[in-house]
Amino acid sequence: MSNLSVPERKQEAFYIKINNLLNKPDLDNHSEALANILMANYHILNGDAIRAREFLSVAQPLVQNVDTPSLEHQYQYVNIFVLRSEGDLEQALTTSENLYEEVKDIWGMNKLGDLILERAYISSLLSLYKEAITLLDLALDYALESDDPYLISETYNVFGILYNFLNDNQSAIMYFEKAVEVMEKHPALVSNIYFYANLGDAYRTNKQYEKALELTHKARLLSIQENDVPLQAFTHQVEARIDTDTEQYQAAIEQLEKAKALQEKVGEKLFGYELQTDFAYAYLKLGELDKAEQHIEYAIEEAAKVAALDDFYLKKLRAEISAQRGEFEMAFELLDESFSVYRDTFNDNLTYVSNLSREQLDQERLSFENKLLEKENQISTKFVEQYKEYSTWLITLIILLLVLLLICCWLLIRYRRLARTNQEMALTDNLTLLPNRRQVFRKLDNEHQRSTLNKSVYSLIIFDVDHFKTINDRFGHHVGDKVINRLARITRHILRDNDTIGRISGEEFLIILPDTVMDDATQIATRLNEQFANADFEDLAEGIHLTASFGVTEYTPEDEHLDMVINRADHLLYKAKKEGRNRVVSTSRDDSSED
Numbered sequence: 001m002s003n004l005s006v007p008e009r010k011q012e013a014f015y016i017k018i019n020n021l022l023n024k025p026d027l028d029n030h031s032e033a034l035a036n037i038l039m040a041n042y043h044i045l046n047g048d049a050i051r052a053r054e055f056l057s058v059a060q061p062l063v064q065n066v067d068t069p070s071l072e073h074q075y076q077y078v079n080i081f082v083l084r085s086e087g088d089l090e091q092a093l094t095t096s097e098n099l100y101e102e103v104k105d106i107w108g109m110n111k112l113g114d115l116i117l118e119r120a121y122i123s124s125l126l127s128l129y130k131e132a133i134t135l136l137d138l139a140l141d142y143a144l145e146s147d148d149p150y151l152i153s154e155t156y157n158v159f160g161i162l163y164n165f166l167n168d169n170q171s172a173i174m175y176f177e178k179a180v181e182v183m184e185k186h187p188a189l190v191s192n193i194y195f196y197a198n199l200g201d202a203y204r205t206n207k208q209y210e211k212a213l214e215l216t217h218k219a220r221l222l223s224i225q226e227n228d229v230p231l232q233a234f235t236h237q238v239e240a241r242i243d244t245d246t247e248q249y250q251a252a253i254e255q256l257e258k259a260k261a262l263q264e265k266v267g268e269k270l271f272g273y274e275l276q277t278d279f280a281y282a283y284l285k286l287g288e289l290d291k292a293e294q295h296i297e298y299a300i301e302e303a304a305k306v307a308a309l310d311d312f313y314l315k316k317l318r319a320e321i322s323a324q325r326g327e328f329e330m331a332f333e334l335l336d337e338s339f340s341v342y343r344d345t346f347n348d349n350l351t352y353v354s355n356l357s358r359e360q361l362d363q364e365r366l367s368f369e370n371k372l373l374e375k376e377n378q379i380s381t382k383f384v385e386q387y388k389e390y391s392t393w394l395i396t397l398i399i400l401l402l403v404l405l406l407i408c409c410w411l412l413i414r415y416r417r418l419a420r421t422n423q424e425m426a427l428t429d430n431l432t433l434l435p436n437r438r439q440v441f442r443k444l445d446n447e448h449q450r451s452t453l454n455k456s457v458y459s460l461i462i463f464d465v466d467h468f469k470t471i472n473d474r475f476g477h478h479v480g481d482k483v484i485n486r487l488a489r490i491t492r493h494i495l496r497d498n499d500t501i502g503r504i505s506g507e508e509f510l511i512i513l514p515d516t517v518m519d520d521a522t523q524i525a526t527r528l529n530e531q532f533a534n535a536d537f538e539d540l541a542e543g544i545h546l547t548a549s550f551g552v553t554e555y556t557p558e559d560e561h562l563d564m565v566i567n568r569a570d571h572l573l574y575k576a577k578k579e580g581r582n583r584v585v586s587t588s589r590d591d592s593s594e595d
């Protein structure tokens with residue numbers, strides 16, 4: 001039974017046979033172990049790693065128990081495929097290397113070729129491209145020598161996969177086409193339907209979308225017939241890539257969701273990383289950058305499970321995401337990193353990549369960089385325009401604020417002026433512009449306090465125009481006004497700057513003379529009266545002559561209250577009037593002297 005070819009071991013009939021064998025009651029350990037191994041082989045060929053592992057787990061203790069090298073070899077052979085599907089590439093590689101050493105002189109050409117081919121495939125998944133090429137050459141030798149069409153076509157297929165990894169699309173297409181050609185000449189090789197999907201994906205890379213879709217659908221149909229779930233998942237993945245390339249991003253995401261569900265169903269972990277990368281790319285194209293970044297994270301997680309990470313591509317994706325976010329510095333940095341990763345990974349293997357592929361890569365980088373620059377320019381132009389707009393607004397706003405500030409200053413100055421004028425008006429006599437009664441008494445109060453404090457002296461004169469009523473009566477009120485005004489001017493003229501004169505009622509005035517003794521004050525009053533008597537009022541009306549009566553007193557330390565000084569001056573004025581007017585009456589310090 002173990003001499004059956006690989007495709008035959010994948011058939012339903014084979015499964016039934018093994019199953020019958022397993023159900024036999026008197027099965028010895030050797031047969032039971034072998035049956036379980038073959039069952040695992042059947043499941044792994046049909047892409048179900050979970051069930052394959054279950055059968056291998058049953059087989060393992062039996063194999064140890066029986067301890068027959070050929071059985072152990074069979075076990076390890078199937079284990080390699082299961083390990084690879086489970087994503088444990090390192091373990092799969094070591095196992096295949098060890099097994100080859102043990103069986104290279106025992107096994108037939110086609111089985112050895114198959115083992116080497118698997119090793120080549122695992123090596124290429126681990127980015128060990130140099131080893132992979134050497135192993136593939138060896139596998140092809142075995143295949144051609146044994147003239148096994150299954151092995152020949154599989155070897156071509158893995159060559160195609162390898163060139164795909166190396167970005168050499170033309171070589172990939174060539175090998176996949178060869179694989180399909182050999183397969184189609186041998187209808188029994190139905191298990192090799194992966195070739196259609198691989199070729200489809202290669203055509204997609206080459207932008208031959210119709211052909212790509214046709215092959216993908218063909219592979220899907222066969223995968224459903226064969227119940228090959230991982231292949232079915234892969235066909236959805238390829239279709240998603242076609243959708244993304246043809247800008248049908250939503251459809252692409254739906255296809256990727258289907259692929260993901262199918263992979264999870266059979267525990268296929270090897271391609272989880274690629275799937276997440278495809279998700280990220282589709283979301284990036286959809287402009288859903290957060291989701292794209294999230295899937296890059298998932299991709300990194302998946303890659304960690306299988307020890308394979310295409311950092312080159314992921315960094316390129318992240319560069320594009322950064323560019324879309326307008327973070328150009330980051331984008332260029334990632335792009336640089338991406339291409340240096342590419343060189344590190346591929347440097348040793350560049351001899352295997354055709355010039356065309358290398359040119360394509362350089363072109364790709366150039367166009368990516370141009371795209372980035374263009375976008376950066378667009379955004380900076382937009383930024384400059386926005387900046388201009390903002391600065392115009394800002395300048396307008398600043399001008400408005402300045403104008404507002406100027407208006408406020410102007411209003412404030414006006415208000416202060418008005419307030420000062422009001423204040424002055426409230427303290428000024430309208431007719432003579434001298435301090436009014438309130439103001440002059442306030443000043444007198446200050447002077448009184450100052451003299452009390454400094455023990456200095458001041459004098460006070462109160463005078464009243466004689467018979468002013470007759471002037472009003474004879475010449476009219478308006479002439480009377482002018483006369484009062486002129487008297488005020490004459491008085492002001494005679495006084496010193498620090499003397500104060502104020503109008504305290506109609507034709508009555510008060511004079512404060514700081515630091516002045518009464519004798520001096522009396523002299524001033526006398527001079528004033530002479531000036532009044534000699535004043536010329538002819539310009540106002542004919543025949544105006546006038547005199548005034550003066551009460552003059554001096555502050556003494558006994559004058560505790562201001563009222564005492566004022567009353568004394570008032571009294572002296574009254575006395576002057578009573579004694580016949582046109583005179584100065586003053587009081588000496590002992591309140592007896594009169595003038």
Ligand SMILES: Nc1nc2c(ncn2[C@@H]2O[C@H](COP(=O)(O)OP(=O)(O)OP(=O)(O)O)[C@@H](O)[C@H]2O)c(=O)[nH]1
Nearest residue numbers: 464465466467468469470472477478480481506507
């Ligand atoms: N033109 C003018 N007359 C005023 C003003 N204030 C008061 N008078 C007048 O001044 C006169 C004061 O008259 P009296 O108080 O009788 O005193 P007099 O006529 O000056 O006589 P004696 O003071 O007794 O010498 C009144 O006729 C008032 O109407 C003023 O602002 N302008």
